[in-house]
Amino acid sequence: MAPATLTISSKNYSSWSLRGWLLCRMAGLDFVEKPVAIDDPETRQELLLLSPSVRVPRLSHGDVEVWDTLAIAEYMSEIAPKAGLWPDDIKTRAHCRAVSGEIHSGFYNLRSALPMNIKARHDAFKIFSGARPDVQRIKEIWTDCLTTYGGPFLFGAPTVADAMYAPVCTRFRTYAVELEPPLQAYCETIFDWAPMKEWAEAARAEPDEVIELEVEF
Template structure:
């Protein structure tokens, strides 16, 4: 029986909804999905990166209402420490929080140049030069974390950091971003993650009620 609700937006387009959903599944909390209608102005603002403060996803649990993805991660890590959303050791835990926070607050050029679209594939896509430093920084983070942990996830087993970077893995696949062997292996690990596969399957079955998202950045 569900003990919580998670308000989400489009499964095909919403990277933040994916992150919140992954975190809830990783924590093992029983929750009911509450999709926002595609024509809801708040949902469209979130998907087009036009809102300064996203209220989706939003987790409601036992009287608490948590709407920021990083706040959801910390809330669930506090309630369900055995789920391993944060590494057990202090130094990896600090790094996990840091790289999760960096994803949460940064990489604006990457987000705008490579919007999430799970149903699409663009072989040979020409990436805007302004997004290249963001891509380089993401892959540097991945290489550092994987070298420290030994993989296959950023900190060995799945953590909040993998939930934060999972949408980036899908973006790199959608837009055919060239990666080195280490990063290609990490993307493959994330895309083969059964819980992500469940989301992708649902995204592919999502009704075509939402117009293709086009916006000038």
């Protein structure tokens, strides 16, 4: 594969950066990280939009530029088809695409109410009413996938869906969201996943400055 660069933001706070980074790791892509400071004015403007289509993560691979997480997922699948980012079975693959698209384009209340902060821990946290349906819907998605495909990942083995929902696992841990045992076991699977452990270790090593961001990015 050609040399690649992945532009990302904070490893502690940036859920979209985490998703793109996991996808590249899953595909076995050899890439260099290019961090963007969260106090950069242009970056802050994008982060505050709560948009899945911000310009981080941004993958530069040869003469290819990709800056949307699902686009990165599709590109990684094309250049590394044996990596298994999408399930082989057409019906299962459609299901995986559907749940991945759902987290990519929705759950805005959850993002704003439970911003990703890997280093933080709350013993108890009151979730505002607008975000509770989002939490419940994610529980439904996880339960359906784990029941249908048997775990330990959402579709048995790691797929795009796990990269997309990994930041949610960190949110649920940070804000002490109560989970049924199978769902808690899924989160533990994500936390024990080698690329996730690598990311979390780097996140914990970041400086503690928070640049007045009250929302997820």
